[in-house]
Every structure is written in C-alpha cells, then in structure tokens.
Amino acid sequence: MARSAWFEIAEEGWARLSAARPLGRLLLEAVQNAFDADAANVAIEIEPDRVVIEDDARAGIADERLVYTLFLSDKPRDPTRRGRMGRGLKELLAAAERAHVETIGTTIVFDGEGRRTETNTRESGTRLELFRAIGDDEREAALDLLRLAIPPRGTSLRVAGRLVRRPRSVLALADCELETVVIDDGVERAAMRPTRVAIYAPRRGERPSLFEMGVPVQPWNVPWHVDVAQRVPLGEGRDAAPERFVLALKATLLEAMVHSYLDRRDLRADWVQDVIARWPVKSGLLDAYVSKVFPRGSVLGGTSRANDRAKQLGAHIVDARTISHGAWLALARVLETSDDYVRRRSSEFGGDEVEPDETQRRFAEAVRWLARRVAGSVVRVRFFARDPSDAGLLEDAVTDVDARAISFNVKGPLRFDDVLDPGTIGVVLHELAHLASVEHDHRFIDRLQLLAGMLAKLLADGGPALATALRRGDPER
Ligand SMILES: Nc1ncnc2c1ncn2[C@@H]1O[C@H](COP(=O)(O)OP(=O)(O)O)[C@@H](O)[C@H]1O
Ligand SMILES: [Mg+2]
Structure with missing residues (x-):
C-alpha cells in the first residue's frame, strides 16, 4: 500500500538547509537535470539579482508535481541518470526569494503569495528564473564551479555566454566494477556495477576533480579529472563521495595506468601511496610499481x-x-x-666455505697476527669459494663483525702466497677496518688510515726479517 499524508514540510527549515549550499552547487543541480533530460543546449546566466538557466530538452518537465514535491523523482531506478533523490530542483528553488519555472505548456511561479501554475506557449525545454541577491565573489565561485562541468557529447553548455569546452581526453577505461546506487524493492542500496571511467587532463587553472557523469563532485589529489559514467555514492550533503569509493576508484586508475602511463615521478605522488598503503592491490601491480620506482x-x-x-x-x-x-x-x-x-646472502656464502690448503693456512696465520698487532683484535679467518662471475654482490673478502670473522674468497685475485702483495694487504686492512664500522663512513676511513700507518711503522721497525716471516705465516718467530 502506498503511503501518503503522513508528513508535512516546515518550509523555513527546508529553505534554511537549501540556502546553506553554495550557489554553484545549487546551480549544478539544474545543470544535472538538463544533462539527464538530454538537452542539446544548456545556458546559464548569473546576474546581480537573478539566475537564469535554460535548456532545450525535447520533453520538458513531464509532471508539474516534480517541480514542487520533495523527494519526487522520475529517475530513481536508473543508475546512469544523475538525479535520484528528487530534491535538487526543490533546493534550488527554496534557496531563492522568488522563482519561475517555465516548462512546456506550464509556468509555475513561486513568490510572496505562494505558488501558482499558469499556462504558456512554450514548446520545448525548461527555463528556470531564480531571484536573489548575488555578490561578486559568490558569482565568481559559482561560475568557476559550473565551468568545471564536462558536458556530455552532443550537449553544449554555455556559462555566462561562454561555451564550456570538454577537457582533453587522456584515457578511457571500460568495464570498471565500481560501487553505485540502485533502488531495490523501494530501498536505496549500494551495488557493484561495471561502468566506464574517463580520464581527462584538467583545463587551464582547474583543480583536478572527481566527476559523476560530467558533474563535478569534489576536488582530489589525483592529477586528472576522472568522470564516472554512473551514479557515484555520495555522503550526506552530496558534495563528496565516501572515502572507500574514492580509494577504490584510485586503485582502479592505478591498476590501469601503472604499466604504461605512469612514470617514476607520477608514481611517487601521494594518491599512489594512498592506494598502495590502504588498498589490497594485486601483487602484479606492486611488482610493476617497485620496478619503476x-x-x-x-x-x-x-x-x-x-x-x-x-x-x-x-x-x-x-x-x-x-x-x-x-x-x-x-x-x-x-x-x-x-x-x-x-x-x-650469508647462508649462501656459508654454504661455500672451503678448507684452506697449506698456503692459505699460513696466510690466515699472518692475518690473525696482523689483527692482533695492528688492530688489537682477535679474529677468526675463513675461506670460501665463489666464482668471479657472480662476484658482483660479494667482495673478495667479507667481515662478519658479530662473529669477528674475516672470510676470503679463494677464487678471487688475492695472493695467499704473499700477504704483503699491495692489493692483498690492502684488502686485509680494509676488512680489519670494518671491525670498527660496517659502513664506509668517516669512522671507517679514519680507522683504515690508522691501521695503514701502524702497519707501516711495524714493518719499518721489524725490517726485512719481519716481512719474510709474515710471508711465511710465521711472524711470531
Ligand atoms: N530541466 C529539466 N528537464 C526535464 N525534466 C526535469 C528538468 N529538471 C527537473 N526535471 C524533472 O524533475 C524531477 C525532479 O528533479 P530533482 O528535484 O532535481 O530530482 P532528481 O533529479 O533527483 O530526480 C526530475 O526527476 C525530472 O523528471
Ligand atoms: Mg536533479
């Protein structure tokens, strides 16, 4: 059974709520209705004391009750029409002091005396005339918002005499599964539905924004205008989409664009970080992201x-x-x-540990002695085998500071038969210096210089006998 006559409306309250919306937002309600009606031409003029919006839609407003009955809409079921709540037009009227709605055959006048309906000879479209005082700033802000609209192909939108160009198209994505609003059993519900998403380069001076079928919803931190070809879920106030929807749409954009449209710099943007941090993206997307960034x-x-x-x-x-x-x-x-x-890496490298031969054992002896005398440390010396082909990641020697162990690659260029070979002793001192710092930082450099100086002094004091003993791995004698 259809309900009726349960409620009445407090007109002041309605006017209060409506007047609180920015003028541009209210006027977008009229633009939205004209787009929904498939008008070929829509024009808006804003003057200091009135606004005129006129369209040439073939049908006009079919039933006059649509003009003054709150929540009455003839398009609630169709997610590809913008309106659904049956209130936009009524808000626009409520925010005015007087108004005329002239549609095919009928004019409805709202003024101090109330509402009355007159007949006219109009043959197509609708003309709204809204009277109220409009300040310069309010007018400019409203014009900016109206010019942000993306008129559908086949519709020309004129704002204050100027044609609104469509922005340059960047990319269009077919079949994006996104949340929308449907009416199911008389109840408004969220539903997933595939739709087209169009991406545009903002026109000069515009803030990139999210759009619902050409009508701007909100600015955002994605660098493009993105227009969704079906209803976008809206929060209370209808001036923003819920966070979950925005994030899902950003994820859709990232998935579609990460492979070819976005470069390293684009991918460093906050909106991309938002998606990566908060949306369960596919591993393939993360792989592409990582390899580019x-x-x-x-x-x-x-x-x-x-x-x-x-x-x-x-x-x-x-x-x-x-x-x-x-x-x-x-x-x-x-x-x-x-x-x-x-x-x-270290387990790979532990697996390749090799038993030293006689020469390597003597070399190890010399290194341990140098560690004690030059660096004042007790170290273990180990040997490993790694082909030079994959040596890119591993050096000729590696120091494990925790284990106080130095490992030498037996397949590298080190001269185990001559610890004082310049290249070889250099590597030994380098590894000894790492006992003080794993990084190649200032501490490391200071330490390396000191070790080199100490060794020079030791060799000078010890003379040729020490050098020979060191080479034989028998420096104690
Ligand atoms: N310019 C227009 N041309 C044709 N029909 C219109 C126009 N403006 C409003 N209407 C009709 O009036 C109804 C109510 O409009 P509105 O209050 O904005 O609610 P909604 O857009 O949510 O349906 C619309 O559903 C539509 O049928
Ligand atoms: Mg509407």
Missing part, C-alpha cells in the same frame, strides 16, 4: 645493522622512514627486507 636490487629497510650490511653487499635500501607503515607492509609482499636479504 626503485632501482634494481632494492630491499626494504630493516634494522640499521642489516641495512649497513645489505648496502655492503650491493643492495639499495628503501628507507622505511620515508614510507607509511601500510606502504611498508604492502611492499614487503614483493620486496625482501634487508634483514632477510642479509640472512639469505
């Missing part, structure tokens, strides 16, 4: 020790402090952390 061989920053070690092994560290926690968690799905990386 970060250098090859990147790992996620972890503990500072692991970061230093990973750097030594040639990895690029993605600084965890520069990304949000959510982004870190997402990136961890496709990037190793420095801690994992270091663990993996």
